[in-house]
Structures are given as C-alpha cells and as structure tokens.
Amino acid sequence: MTSSESIGLTQNYFELFSLDVTFDIDSKNLSDNFRSLQQTVHPDRFANASDQEKRISVQRAAQINEAYQVLKSPQRRARYIIELQGIVFDDQANPVMDPMFLMQQMELREGLSEVKSNPDPEAALDKILAELKTSKKAILTKLAEQLNTPDNADLDKASQLMHELQFLDKLQHESEIIEEELMDSL
Amino acid sequence: MALIQISEPGQSSKPHERKLAVGIDLGTTNSLVASVRSGQAAILPDINGKELLSSVVYYAKDKQIIVGDEAVPHKISDPLSTLSSVKRYMGRSLDDIKSKESPLHYEFVETDSSVPRIHTQAGDVSAIEVSAEILSVLKERAEQTLGDELTGAVITVPAYFDDAQRQATKDAAKLAGLNVLRLLNEPTAAAVAYGLDKGSDGVIAVYDLGGGTFDISILRLNKGVFEVLATAGDTALGGDDFDHVISEWIKAELKLNKSLEKSFQNQIVKTACQAKQDLTTELSTTVTLDNDGQTLTLELTRDQLNSLLDPLIKKTLMPCRRALRDAQVELDEVTAVVMVGGSTRVLRVRDKVGEYFKQNPMVDINPDTVVAIGAAIQADVLVGNKADDELLLLDVVPLSLGLETMGELVEKIIPRNTTIPVARAQEFTTYKDGQTAMSIHVVQGERELVSDCRSLGRFSLKGIPPLVAGSARIRVTFQVDADGLLHVSAREETTGVESGIEVKPSYGLTDNEIEKMLIDSMEHAEEDVAARMLHEQQVEANRVLEALAAALEDDGDMLSAEERAAIDTAAENLIKVNLKGNDREIKNAMEELDKVAEVFVSRRMDSNIKKAMAGHNVDEFDG
Numbered sequence: 001m002t003s004s005e006s007i008g009l010t011q012n013y014f015e016l017f018s019l020d021v022t023f024d025i026d027s028k029n030l031s032d033n034f035r036s037l038q039q040t041v042h043p044d045r046f047a048n049a050s051d052q053e054k055r056i057s058v059q060r061a062a063q064i065n066e067a068y069q070v071l072k073s074p075q076r077r078a079r080y081i082i083e084l085q086g087i088v089f090d091d092q093a094n095p096v097m098d099p100m101f102l103m104q105q106m107e108l109r110e111g112l113s114e115v116k117s118n119p120d121p122e123a124a125l126d127k128i129l130a131e132l133k134t135s136k137k138a139i140l141t142k143l144a145e146q147l148n149t150p151d152n153a154d155l156d157k158a159s160q161l162m163h164e165l166q167f168l169d170k171l172q173h174e175s176e177i178i179e180e181e182l183m184d185s186l
Numbered sequence: 187m188a189l190i191q192i193s194e195p196g197q198s199s200k201p202h203e204r205k206l207a208v209g210i211d212l213g214t215t216n217s218l219v220a221s222v223r224s225g226q227a228a229i230l231p232d233i234n235g236k237e238l239l240s241s242v243v244y245y246a247k248d249k250q251i252i253v254g255d256e257a258v259p260h261k262i263s264d265p266l267s268t269l270s271s272v273k274r275y276m277g278r279s280l281d282d283i284k285s286k287e288s289p290l291h292y293e294f295v296e297t298d299s300s301v302p303r304i305h306t307q308a309g310d311v312s313a314i315e316v317s318a319e320i321l322s323v324l325k326e327r328a329e330q331t332l333g334d335e336l337t338g339a340v341i342t343v344p345a346y347f348d349d350a351q352r353q354a355t356k357d358a359a360k361l362a363g364l365n366v367l368r369l370l371n372e373p374t375a376a377a378v379a380y381g382l383d384k385g386s387d388g389v390i391a392v393y394d395l396g397g398g399t400f401d402i403s404i405l406r407l408n409k410g411v412f413e414v415l416a417t418a419g420d421t422a423l424g425g426d427d428f429d430h431v432i433s434e435w436i437k438a439e440l441k442l443n444k445s446l447e448k449s450f451q452n453q454i455v456k457t458a459c460q461a462k463q464d465l466t467t468e469l470s471t472t473v474t475l476d477n478d479g480q481t482l483t484l485e486l487t488r489d490q491l492n493s494l495l496d497p498l499i500k501k502t503l504m505p506c507r508r509a510l511r512d513a514q515v516e517l518d519e520v521t522a523v524v525m526v527g528g529s530t531r532v533l534r535v536r537d538k539v540g541e542y543f544k545q546n547p548m549v550d551i552n553p554d555t556v557v558a559i560g561a562a563i564q565a566d567v568l569v570g571n572k573a574d575d576e577l578l579l580l581d582v583v584p585l586s587l588g589l590e591t592m593g594e595l596v597e598k599i600i601p602r603n604t605t606i607p608v609a610r611a612q613e614f615t616t617y618k619d620g621q622t623a624m625s626i627h628v629v630q631g632e633r634e635l636v637s638d639c640r641s642l643g644r645f646s647l648k649g650i651p652p653l654v655a656g657s658a659r660i661r662v663t664f665q666v667d668a669d670g671l672l673h674v675s676a677r678e679e680t681t682g683v684e685s686g687i688e689v690k691p692s693y694g695l696t697d698n699e700i701e702k703m704l705i706d707s708m709e710h711a712e713e714d715v716a717a718r719m720l721h722e723q724q725v726e727a728n729r730v731l732e733a734l735a736a737a738l739e740d741d742g743d744m745l746s747a748e749e750r751a752a753i754d755t756a757a758e759n760l761i762k763v764n765l766k767g768n769d770r771e772i773k774n775a776m777e778e779l780d781k782v783a784e785v786f787v788s789r790r791m792d793s794n795i796k797k798a799m800a801g802h803n804v805d806e807f808d809g
Contacts, residue, residue, distance in 0.1 A: 040794050044567070047568035060791055063609070065605045
C-alpha cells in the first residue's frame with residue numbers, strides 16, 4: 001500500500017487557478033478564482049441535472065477543492081513547488097539537522113511535557129503553540145526566498161527546510177493531542 | 187433543467203415556471219418544513235396553523251400509522267409501539283444502540299442486514315421507515331399548501347452525522363418519495379438563514395445547542411459563498427444535561443432518596459426543565475413537587491441556576507476553541523455568532539458565549555425554526571428559482587475517514603474538515619497468487635485505534651484479475667460527495683479492469699431492500715411500486731433529454747460528426763423507449779446514452795472551467 005495521493009489533473013494546480021508558479025501568491029486572487037471555479041462546477045449547480053452531469057461535477061469540484069487546499073497552505077504549496085521541479089520528496093528520510101534547530105526542538109518538547117503539571121495548562125499550551133507558529137513562520141520566509149523563483153531554487157536547501165517544518169508539525173500534533181486531553185478532562 | 191446552467195447559472199429552460207422546493211428540518215423532537223414563497227422563506231404550518239410536527243410515530247394494532255402530536259398521548263398507553271426520538275437510531279447498528287441506551291426504550295429485533303428493526307404491534311420497522319413516515323407527512327403538508335408536486339427537498343442533518351447516519355437519512359427521504367436535492371448541515375443552514383438577511387461578509391460562528399447534542403461550526407462568508415472552515419462538537423451534551431443537573435440539585439436540597447419512583451423522577455425532571463425556562467424571564471422561581479400527596483417547595487434563583495449550569499456551558503467552549511484552531515481563525519476575526527437550538531434560550535448560555543467570542547450573539551431568528559428556513563432558501567437556489575443568485579455552500583467532512591491497517595491502526599485517508607466534495611485515491615496490492623477479492627475496512631473518527639473509531643463497514647472488492655502476489659495494483663478511490671456521503675470505487679491499474687471490480691459496503695440499505703420496504707408500505711404493493719418506479723424513470727429520462735437538447739444547441743460544435751451521430755442515435759432510442767418501455771428498459775437506454783455522451787459532458791465542463799478563468803488571466807499578468 002502506498003501513501004494516499006490526490007486525483008490527478010491534466011493541468012498543474014497553479015495553471016488551473018491562472019497563477020504563476022511562485023511561493024508568494026496573492027491569496028485574494030487565489031480565493032476569488034476558487035470561488036469562480038466552484039460557482040461553475042459545484043454539484044449545487046447541477047442539483048437538477050442528469051446523474052451523469054452530477055457525477056462529473058462532483059469529480060471536478062473535488063479536484064478544484066484539492067488544488068485549492070494545496071495552494072492555500074504555505075507548507076503544502078512549498079512542497080508542491082518542489083515536486084513540480086521533479087524532486088520526489090521523501091517523508092521518511094532522516095536528514096542531518098541543524099544543531100541549533102534541534103536544541104530549540106528539545107526545549108519545546110520539554111515544555112510540552114510539563115504542560116499538564118502547570119497550574120494554568122491552557123496558558124502554558126498556548127505559549128508553546130505561539131512559539132511553534134513563530135518558528136514555522138520563520139522557516140516559511142526562508143522557503144519563500146528559495147521558491148519564489150523555482151527555476152533558480154536551491155532545492156536541497158528547500159527540502160531541508162521542509163523537513164524542519166515536518167519536525168514542527170509533529171510537535172504541533174502532539175500539542176493538539178494534549179489539548180484534546182485537556183478538553184476531555186474538563 | 188438545462189445543461190447550459192453552468193454558463194448561465196440558475197436559468198431554467200422554462201423561465202416562467204417556478205419549481206416547488208422545500209427545506210425540511212428532520213429533528214429528534216420536532217420536525218418542520220419551510221419554503222420560499224414570493225421571495226420570503228417561511229415555515230409551512232399544518233391546517234391548524236401549527237408549525238412544529240412532533241417527531242413521534244404511533245403504530246396502532248389495526249396497522250394505522252399516526253404521526254405527530256396525535257401520536258404523543260400513546261406514549262403512555264402504548265409505549266413500545268409509539269416511537270419517538272428515532273433520529274438517535276439512524277445509521278446505528280444494534281450494538282451501537284445498546285452501548286448508548288440502557289435500558290433500551292423499545293424492543294429491537296436483529297435482522298440479516300445491518301439495519302436493526304423495532305418491534306411494534308403493527309410489525310417490525312426500522313428507524314429509516316419511521317423517519318420516512320414523518321417526512322411523508324411534511325411532504326403532503328407542503329404539497330397541499332403549495333398546490334403541486336414538489337421538485338425536490340433539502341433535508342438537514344447535524345454537522346457531526348457520520349456517513350451511515352447521512353445515508354440512512356437519504357434512504358428515509360427516498361422511501362417517502364422525496365427527491366433529495368441536498369443533505370445540508372444544520373449549522374450551515376442556520377448561517378444561510380442569517381447570512382442572507384444581513385448580507386455581510388466575514389467569519390461566522392454557529393453555536394448549536396439542542397436537547398441532546400452540541401455543535402459549533404466556523405464559516406467564512408464571502409460574496410455569497412459560505413465556506414465551512416471547521417466543525418466540532420459533543421454528541422452527548424445538551425439541554426437534557428441542564429435539566430439533569432437541576433434535578434440533581436433539587437434532590438440534594440430536598441434530601442430526597444436516590445432511588446425514586448420512575449414517575450416521581452420524571453416529575454422532578456419536568457419541573458427542573460420548567461424552572462430553567464422560567465428563569466429566562468424571572469430572577470427567581472419556586473419549584474413545587476407533589477410526592478404522594480405531600481407538597482414540597484424550593485426556591486431557585488437565577489444566580490444559583492447559573493452556577494449549576496456554568497460547568498456544562500464551559501464544556502461547550504472547548505469545542506469552540508478546537509473549531510477555531512482547526513479553522514485557523516483568531517477569535518477577533520469572528521464577525522458574527524449565530525445561536526441555534528432551544529437550549530440557547532437560556533440567558534446564561536448567551537452571556538457566556540458572548541463573553542467568549544467578545545460580542546453579542548445573534549438571536550433574532552427563532553432558534554427552533556432557523557434551520558428549516560435556511561434549508562428552504564438553499565432548496566430554492568438548488569432548483570434554479572433564483573436566476574442570478576450567487577449562494578454557494580462549501581461544506582466539510584465532519585469526522586476523519588480512515589482505513590484499518592496492520593495492528594488495528596487507523597490510517598487517515600480524508601482528514602476531518604476537508605472541504606467536500608473530495609476524492610482521494612490509495613493503492614493496494616494482493617498478498618496471494620491469484621487473489622481475486624479483498625476487503626477494506628473503513629472507519630470514521632479521530633482516534634488512532636480502529637476500536638476507538640466508528641466502523642462504517644467493510645467494502646469488499648471482487649473480480650480482481652488473478653495475478654502473482656504483489657503485482658496487482660488496485661487503485662481505490664474514496665469520494666465524498668456534496669451530501670457528505672462516501673462512495674468507493676476501484677480499478678486494477680496494470681490491466682485496467684474497472685467495471686469488473688465490484689465494491690459493496692456492508693452497511694446501509696441496498697436498493698432491493700428499499701424496494702421491499704416500499705412494497706411493504708403500500709396497500710396495492712407491487713403494482714403501485716412498479717408504477718412509481720416507471721414514473722421516476724420517465725421523469726429522469728425527460729430531464730436527461732431536455733438537458734441534452736439544450737447542451738447540443740449551445741455546444742454541438744464541440745463534437746465530431748461521428749460523436750454527434752452516436753449521441754443522436756442513443757437519444758432517439760431513449761425517446762422511443764420512454765414512450766412504451768418499462769422502467770428497466772428506460773434505465774438501460776439512459777445508461778447507453780450516458781456512455782456515448784460522457785465525452786461531451788466532460789468537454790463542456792472543462793470548457794466552462796476555462797471560461798471561468800479566462801477573465802482572470804488578464805488582471806494577473808498586468809499586475
């Protein structure tokens with residue numbers, strides 16, 4: 001079994017939304033175009049049509065949703081641009097990480113393990129989530145420098161940054177599990 | 187309805203003919219039907235002017251079926267044959283029901299299919315059939331009020347309803363003879379009811395606290411497009427819990443024994459509920475109980491009530507936090523908070539929700555009817571009555587869909603809060619030489635262990651071409667449509683076998699079961715059902731032909747001469763069969779036409795996608 005993949009389109013996602021392939025995109029343009037596309041193909045426009053039209057409309061609407069979700073998320077967009085350059089991004093790879101980055105990770109992880117014993121666990125968790133957000137933002141800024149001109153990008157560097165983001169995602173995921181536990185314990 | 191609709195949204199082929207469509211709120215306790223008439227959405231009352239229909243169905247000994255308020259008194263005289271709150275049983279297996287309800291309220295009967303039945307004196311019925319009775323009454327009410335047959339209906343479901351529950355709701359509608367235009371999430375419907383009135387863009391939080399459930403949805407409204415960003419909730423928290431804590435407080439204050447007579451216990455709960463309602467207008471109320479002729483009284487103030495309810499209200503704020511997080515929306519971005527559900531009448535709820543979101547929640551529309559009103563507005567748009575309306579609802583999957591993998595772990599395929607429709611594909615291979623079948627276990631939920639999620643069922647794949655182990659590549663596509671319903675299809679990639687692979691879910695009703703229920707429900711059984719099937723196929727055939735004719739007129743030039751000839755031949759055949767054929771023959775002729783027209787429909791859709799983007803190109807390259 002391979003990992004899940006989206007249903008393919010003949011155009012790439014940027015082309016579908018009439019956008020240039022760059023990391024920094026005009027998000028208003030993106031959402032306006034998304035709206036126009038869904039206004040055209042969404043199954044609600046075919047509620048009274050034949051079953052065949054309904055079926056094809058569901059397929060197209062799903063493709064457009066998928067493309068929109070990828071382009072809307074800076075992280076998925078970055079990864080998509082890297083992949084458009086012909087790089088197969090390996091989630092399982094174990095790259096050498098920057099020691100400074102690893103130090104910061106350990107501190108965050110430590111903080112996370114102490115959240116539940118904190119007198120105000122919600123506030124403690126919020127602080128960690130805020131820190132994660134700041135770190136992510138910093139990495140995304142570096143990714144943008146590389147991927148705004150994909151033809152000249154240092155793709156190794158970009159892939160390295162993507163791995164850093166994945167580290168942060170794991171932490172974020174763990175924070176969310178703790179958050180759920182806090183909610184359940186109420 | 188014309189195919190051309192996609193380039194000129196909403197234009198009907200007969201512009202002066204208004205189509206009748208309704209919105210139905212199929213509720214646990216009460217159900218409602220609403221419709222847009224002369225531009226205004228309104229609830230359709232019964233002949234006595236009553237809007238709410240009690241969701242209660244009584245099955246009498248003489249097989250008579252009574253629905254609504256007249257059925258309610260039978261709860262006392264015939265409790266096992268008077269079915270209420272069956273919404274709780276929709277899409278649930280007997281094991282699910284047993285784990286939630288103890289003791290069971292009714293006599294459940296296990297069946298061959300996954301749908302349990304309830305034993306009544308008039309025979310065994312499923313929750314789907316009971317719901318269909320309620321829907322039939324509402325359908326009849328609407329057709330009598332509006333004066334003609336309905337084109338279709340939008341039926342609302344709780345946002346947290348999983349696939350099996352949605353499927354059951356759709357089956358009930360089918361059984362009631364309703365054409366379901368869309369299943370719509372209740373909070374989304376509420377937002378529509380408010381959003382259109384206010385006409386403002388922004389982020390809306392819909393806080394829906396009913397009798398037994400709570401859910402919160404975060405939506406973005408932008409130029410008529412409602413995009414649901416996230417939903418969260420608690421399926422076991424509601425006004426009933428409010429009544430429960432008040433009852434417990436009364437018992438503690440009056441030092442009443444823990445083990446009370448059932449009737450006295452019921453009296454306490456009823457009194458607690460009344461006190462809760464009184465305190466929305468009064469600052470203090472007197473609780474009066476009659477215990478075997480002995481009168482007990484007790485004073486309850488609004489402050490005391492508030493402190494009793496606060497822990498429960500706080501429990502609703504955590505899902506709010508989670509929904510905002512999932513939506514990636516900050517608290518101060520929320521521009522409106524909409525209140526839905528009877529329990530939002532409690533002032534403390536309004537205050538606390540207002541405090542949390544830092545603004546006064548909107549309570550202008552009656553929380554009991556707001557959902558049906560929103561559904562009616564959406565139904566009106568879906569049948570194409572509003573020619574230039576931009577309203578478009580983009581909903582999400584409420585709970586993650588996943589597959590069972592090695593070690594009883596769940597692999598998520600479609601995470602929660604993914605915008606629908608959505609399609610994801612996954613590849614599987616065979617582990618034995620010559621293996622021709624396999625089973626995929628689909629679960630819904632957020633937890634990592636299969637046993638902690640809800641099992642939707644096993645989809646069996648049959649007809650895989652026999653190959654060496656590990657060489658078959660079976661691509662399975664999981665598609666969730668705009669109703670939130672899951673469809674699974676499979677294709678063997680190396681040989682391209684698609685149609686051969688049969689995918690069958692182990693839950694929900696099969697078409698044959700629905701047909702059988704229809705036969706059971708009608709007096710002249712088989713002829714009636716056959717007539718109804720024929721009528722349905724004829725209507726669908728006319729719809730297909732009408733749409734095709736309009737499409738050919740506009741875009742006939744997209745086809746080569748041979749493609750055109752093939753379509754014309756198939757269409758002429760369908761016209762002929764539709765005049766004198768039976769339902770199966772019409773269905774076959776339609777399938778034939780579908781096959782040859784597929785390329786045309788796809789080509790038109792893609793051409794419209796290009797057209798929609800054409801205007802945007804210019805701006806971009808200039809800027």
